Amino acid sequence: MSAHTVDGPVESARRRVVVGVAGGIAAYKSCALIRALTESGHQVRVVPTESALEFVGRATFEALSGNPVHTGVFTEVPQVPHVRLGQEADLVVVAPATADLMARAATGRADDLLTATLLTARCPVMFVPAMHTEMWEHPATVENVATLRRRGNVVVEPASGRLTGKDTGAGRLPEPDEIFALAALLLERADALPRDLEGRRLVISAGGTREPLDPVRFLGNRSSGKQGYALARLAAQRGADVTLVAGAVAGLDDPAAVDVVRVQTAAQMGDAVTALAAGADAVIMSAAVADFRPTTLAASKIKKGAGEPDTIPLTKNDDILAGLVKARAEGDLAADTAIVGFAAETGDEQGDVLTYAREKLARKGCDLLVVNAVGDGKAFEVDNNDGWLLSADGSETALAHGSKALMASRVLDALRPLLPPAG
Numbered sequence: 001m002s003a004h005t006v007d008g009p010v011e012s013a014r015r016r017v018v019v020g021v022a023g024g025i026a027a028y029k030s031c032a033l034i035r036a037l038t039e040s041g042h043q044v045r046v047v048p049t050e051s052a053l054e055f056v057g058r059a060t061f062e063a064l065s066g067n068p069v070h071t072g073v074f075t076e077v078p079q080v081p082h083v084r085l086g087q088e089a090d091l092v093v094v095a096p097a098t099a100d101l102m103a104r105a106a107t108g109r110a111d112d113l114l115t116a117t118l119l120t121a122r123c124p125v126m127f128v129p130a131m132h133t134e135m136w137e138h139p140a141t142v143e144n145v146a147t148l149r150r151r152g153n154v155v156v157e158p159a160s161g162r163l164t165g166k167d168t169g170a171g172r173l174p175e176p177d178e179i180f181a182l183a184a185l186l187l188e189r190a191d192a193l194p195r196d197l198e199g200r201r202l203v204i205s206a207g208g209t210r211e212p213l214d215p216v217r218f219l220g221n222r223s224s225g226k227q228g229y230a231l232a233r234l235a236a237q238r239g240a241d242v243t244l245v246a247g248a249v250a251g252l253d254d255p256a257a258v259d260v261v262r263v264q265t266a267a268q269m270g271d272a273v274t275a276l277a278a279g280a281d282a283v284i285m286s287a288a289v290a291d292f293r294p295t296t297l298a299a300s301k302i303k304k305g306a307g308e309p310d311t312i313p314l315t316k317n318d319d320i321l322a323g324l325v326k327a328r329a330e331g332d333l334a335a336d337t338a339i340v341g342f343a344a345e346t347g348d349e350q351g352d353v354l355t356y357a358r359e360k361l362a363r364k365g366c367d368l369l370v371v372n373a374v375g376d377g378k379a380f381e382v383d384n385n386d387g388w389l390l391s392a393d394g395s396e397t398a399l400a401h402g403s404k405a406l407m408a409s410r411v412l413d414a415l416r417p418l419l420p421p422a423g
């Protein structure tokens with residue numbers, strides 16, 4: 001057994017965040033982002049471009065941030081804001097980032113307060129693009145995005161879906177909650193979003209399954225899907241091609257740039273994951289799959305009164321994770337497919353969380369087991385987690401308490417060396 005590695009403590013203090021807003025219709029969504037950041041205690045300075053103010057008024061940005069808002073470098077000159085804002089920031093988020101704004105940033109222009117701030121920032125900088133698909137796919141934008149990424153900036157993959165008017169396609173601004181989650185992650189961990197999974201294909205399951213009893217009732221569980229969604233979101237933002245197999249989740253928006261396949265039952269989840277695993281470099285089973293289903297599905301609603309059941313006979317579901325490991329061993333799945341399991345453990349008089357987790361890793365035969373300590377309101381339906389990462393090679397890493405996004409970033413870090421060579 002190798003030495004335990006302990007993840008460092010996470011800083012969650014009040015931080016200085018500059019929110020840049022470029023001139024696009026999605027500028028209105030930046031208001032929700034600014035509010036989420038201030039409500040989490042951060043000090044926010046909004047720096048719009050002149051054209052952003054065509055979409056959202058200065059007063060809105062000032063009221064939401066509680067700070068003055070300027071677009072040029074000739075206001076508050078004694079405070080030298082075009083240098084100080086960038087120098088003092090812990091994070092700069094530009095949302096929305098238009099094609100024009102990214103072109104100016106890529107060429108190092110400093111012709112307004114926002115681009116000047118981008119040139120002086122030494123903290124993580126995240127661009128969240130929003131534009132029409134044609135603009136996003138134009139070689140000029142593609143090159144500008146590549147340049148910004150090469151210089152260490154995060155350029156978020158946009159969502160697909162409805163753009164202004166009836167257009168649909170890639171280029172939509174991700175939802176403010178999602179931008180906030182990525183921004184909060186960069187504040188927790190500045191290097192959490194490298195482009196290190198480009199070209200990798202990942203299948204990730206999330207949420208709980210529902211096993212129907214009759215047309216209106218089911219056996220379910222309390223999984224919210226948040227951890228699996230965080231993993232899918234991050235893997236896509238690290239460049240992977242991600243398919244998320246989602247069971248029942250707590251009203252979560254689809255993560256940007258992720259294909260979502262919806263299922264209800266464990267059997268449906270098993271079919272979907274098994275079919276998708278064939279072309280994947282890795283499968284991450286973060287779903288809470290029901291171990292049992294009602295043996296019979298009543299065709300009509302089960303009624304009280306004569307003939308009412310006093311027990312529900314159950315039948316065991318297939319173990320999807322164990323099935324993948326077996327398929328790999330038998331050659332039905334590529335030998336280098338990485339397989340990751342999750343375990344929610346409580347510990348009891350017979351053993352603690354870690355003892356059970358080690359047994360589970362051995363029993364399931366996966367390459368990596370992500371262990372959550374549950375019970376006492378931990379793990380389910382909450383935004384923070386703590387636990388362990390156990391690897392088949394014997395290494396064990398304690399994960400300090402942190403957001404599910406931070407946990408997801410640690411899981412992807414551990415997964416990356418297990419992936420087959422890119423190609």
Ligand code: CTP
Pocket residue numbers: 266285286287288289290291317318319320321322340341342343344
């Ligand atoms: N899992 C699965 N198929 C099932 C049950 C679980 O693929 N029918 C996967 C989960 O997605 C998770 C891992 O197995 O990655 C561990 O799930 P857990 O419920 O903790 O494990 P069990 O084998 O059901 O063990 P326990 O007896 O502790 O419930």
